[in-house]
Amino acid sequence: MIYDPCLLAERANALRRRDLLMLNRARLGHTGGDFSVADILTTLYLAVLRVDPLRPDWQERDRLTLSKGHASGMLYNVLAEVGFFPVEELATFAQPGSRLNGHPSNVKLPGVETSTGPLGHGLPVAVGAALGAKMDGAAWRTFVITGDGELQEGSNWEAAMAAGHFRLDNLVWIVDRNGLQQGAATEQTIRLEPLADKMRAFGWAVREVDGHDHAALLDLFRSLPFEPGKPNGIIAHTHKGKGVSFIQDRPEWHHHHRPLSDEELAAALAELGAGGWGPGIGGEEADVRRQTSGVGEQQAGVTHHVSRFTQTLPDLGLRIHSSGDCRDAFAAALEALARADPRVVAVCNDSVSSSKLAGFAKAFPERLVNVGIAEQNMIGVAAGLANAGKLPFVCAASCFLTGRALEQIKADLAYSRADVKLCGMSSGVAYGELGATHHSLEDLAWTRAIADMTVIVPADLNETAQAVVAAAAFRGPVFLRLSRMPVPNVHGADYRFEIGRAACLRAGNDVALIACGTMVSRALAAADLLAEQGVQARVLNMATVRPIDRHAIIAAAQETAGIVTVEEHTTFGGLGSAVAEVVATTHPVPMRILGFPGVFAPTGSAAWLFEHFGLTPAGIRDAALELLSSLQRSTGS
Numbered sequence: 001m002i003y004d005p006c007l008l009a010e011r012a013n014a015l016r017r018r019d020l021l022m023l024n025r026a027r028l029g030h031t032g033g034d035f036s037v038a039d040i041l042t043t044l045y046l047a048v049l050r051v052d053p054l055r056p057d058w059q060e061r062d063r064l065t066l067s068k069g070h071a072s073g074m075l076y077n078v079l080a081e082v083g084f085f086p087v088e089e090l091a092t093f094a095q096p097g098s099r100l101n102g103h104p105s106n107v108k109l110p111g112v113e114t115s116t117g118p119l120g121h122g123l124p125v126a127v128g129a130a131l132g133a134k135m136d137g138a139a140w141r142t143f144v145i146t147g148d149g150e151l152q153e154g155s156n157w158e159a160a161m162a163a164g165h166f167r168l169d170n171l172v173w174i175v176d177r178n179g180l181q182q183g184a185a186t187e188q189t190i191r192l193e194p195l196a197d198k199m200r201a202f203g204w205a206v207r208e209v210d211g212h213d214h215a216a217l218l219d220l221f222r223s224l225p226f227e228p229g230k231p232n233g234i235i236a237h238t239h240k241g242k243g244v245s246f247i248q249d250r251p252e253w254h255h256h257h258r259p260l261s262d263e264e265l266a267a268a269l270a271e272l273g274a275g276g277w278g279p280g281i282g283g284e285e286a287d288v289r290r291q292t293s294g295v296g297e298q299q300a301g302v303t304h305h306v307s308r309f310t311q312t313l314p315d316l317g318l319r320i321h322s323s324g325d326c327r328d329a330f331a332a333a334l335e336a337l338a339r340a341d342p343r344v345v346a347v348c349n350d351s352v353s354s355s356k357l358a359g360f361a362k363a364f365p366e367r368l369v370n371v372g373i374a375e376q377n378m379i380g381v382a383a384g385l386a387n388a389g390k391l392p393f394v395c396a397a398s399c400f401l402t403g404r405a406l407e408q409i410k411a412d413l414a415y416s417r418a419d420v421k422l423c424g425m426s427s428g429v430a431y432g433e434l435g436a437t438h439h440s441l442e443d444l445a446w447t448r449a450i451a452d453m454t455v456i457v458p459a460d461l462n463e464t465a466q467a468v469v470a471a472a473a474f475r476g477p478v479f480l481r482l483s484r485m486p487v488p489n490v491h492g493a494d495y496r497f498e499i500g501r502a503a504c505l506r507a508g509n510d511v512a513l514i515a516c517g518t519m520v521s522r523a524l525a526a527a528d529l530l531a532e533q534g535v536q537a538r539v540l541n542m543a544t545v546r547p548i549d550r551h552a553i554i555a556a557a558q559e560t561a562g563i564v565t566v567e568e569h570t571t572f573g574g575l576g577s578a579v580a581e582v583v584a585t586t587h588p589v590p591m592r593i594l595g596f597p598g599v600f601a602p603t604g605s606a607a608w609l610f611e612h613f614g615l616t617p618a619g620i621r622d623a624a625l626e627l628l629s630s631l632q633r634s635t636g637s
């Protein structure tokens with residue numbers, strides 16, 4: 001730890017020098033934003049934060065999220081400086097295979113708390129982490145640094161409101177108030193002032209400071225928390241590009257927009273006090289230029305996270321074999337899980353009753369986080385809770401959960417490998433007459449297109465309860481898609497759900513019907529109708545849409561004449577597409593893809609809409625018969 005402001009100032013400038021060489025070599029990065037935040041990051045990491053580079057996942061560490069992830073260059077320099085990874089690795093910045101991505105990734109690099117890059121994500125995640133610490137009565141603190149232009153993102157204000165509401169005095173939000181954003185001044189783009197008043201109005205205790213004055217920064221950090229029961233807001237007045245006269249306050253240097261000539265570089269380094277790195281910073285400046293990208297290549301793909309798969313599933317004694325609304329089984333399973341695992345928390349968006357969380361709320365009031373009608377913040381908060389060691393189940397109407405917060409799902413959960421379970425309620429057309437805004441007919445396409453997402457659509461209550469338990473045991477984000485429409489029980493008492501394994505509910509080799517969710521019972525009824533006509537249909541319940549059961553699909557393609565898929569979803573990009581991707585690339589057979597045909601549905605109840613679009617046993621039967629007769633026509637038999 002360094003508590004001498006002069007030494008901190010020297011060290012920050014040394015880091016600026018090394019960063020400038022790194023960016024210039026890579027011809028990439030964000031010089032302006034790196035330099036404006038340099039003194040804040042240096043002070044925090046060298047004098048304030050309780051972190052341990054040898055134990056980056058130490059549970060009691062302070063958390064720092066750099067929400068303005070484009071300033072990764074300075075973050076990397078500071079993290080290397082305190083020992084999270086070798087200083088030599090800085091030479092791999094943005095090189096192929098490097099752990100030092102253009103924007104920081106928590107999965108790739110130890111010391112990075114949150115993957116950032118898309119703006120407006122850091123504060124919600126920090127709110128979740130601080131909330132998690134509060135739940136545990138833990139002493140660690142959460143810091144988040146945002147840009148000022150970034151505050152034009154509404155997600156920040158959702159999070160600011162929640163932090164005030166939850167009285168998170170263990171949370172510190174530092175605004176790097178350099179006055180510039182990508183193209184122009186913030187006040188010219190969209191006015192932020194009076195910023196301090198706005199933060200105060202959201203319930204924050206706010207201080208303003210010169211963000212380049214190490215003594216003032218130290219004093220401020222020492223005086224945390226500013227007021228009991230209030231989150232701490234710091235407006236740090238800074239200069240973009242601070243320290244180099246021809247870069248400072250120049251909007252074009254938001255990016256490292258052109259390589260510096262040797263003369264410019266020498267001049268810049270001289271202004272930053274060139275003449276060596278100063279104590280603690282290894283190597284000569286020229287060394288950075290000589291480095292190869294080998295280190296990053298060797299370490300590509302290596303993560304400091306444990307396996308995503310865990311041991312065997314716990315038996316919670318759940319035996320649910322009745323017909324009805326899958327949300328009831330979900331609620332029963334979640335409550336049983338919560339009893340068995342103190343990490344389990346529920347997060348919702350003013351949806352306690354529609355998510356069937358009333359029982360949970362009664363049994364575990366302190367473990368229910370209702371963030372209000374703020375879905376982007378809801379996902380960020382869940383990611384932060386996971387970072388704090390919780391196991392969050394996020395419960396909301398599927399249309400809002402997935403549609404409103406898709407980028408958060410991608411970046412905060414999937415890309416960050418956050419152990420968060422998403423429970424999309426009332427999916428498909430369950431909301432019927434409420435109209436197309438409330439239908440969730442795109443959620444499978446959206447979620448299954450995201451790398452590393454697991455997507456499950458249970459067919460009955462039994463499978464729902466088991467899927468909840470399996471999702472909890474699975475390491476990584478899971479999207480569980482539920483309806484609210486009553487469904488019959490389609491599985492036997494001994495059925496065991498497994499992520500990624502289809503269930504064959506009916507044997508048959510004439511045609512295969514592959515369905516998920518509410519359509520499985522209809523596919524079974526269609527198989528009965530087909531049997532009346534002498535056609536033996538195989539019925540597969542494809543409850544996991546990603547990763548999909550390729551073996552079951554290939555076997556169906558090989559052993560039957562063709563495949564009919566049925567889903568309560570648009571025919572663009574959902575189950576049918578997933579099955580077709582396997583069939584087309586392995587054993588092509590004719591297919592029919594049944595679902596909603598890519599139109600906004602007319603007004604009508606869910607039951608009426610099923611009839612209207614032919615998603616009935618008779619409709620499925622007819623599609624199968626049409627497929628078979630088209631084959632007969634083409635073979636001339």
Ligand SMILES: Cc1ncc(C[n+]2csc(CCOP(=O)(O)OP(=O)(O)O)c2C)c(N)n1
Nearest residue numbers: 033070117118119147148149150180181182
């Ligand atoms: C959601 C999102 N929209 C746009 C961008 C592109 N972008 C990267 S940096 C930036 C300007 C950020 O300005 P500010 O928050 O003031 O940061 P600083 O000036 O400190 O670099 C923009 C628009 C982004 N990364 N994320």
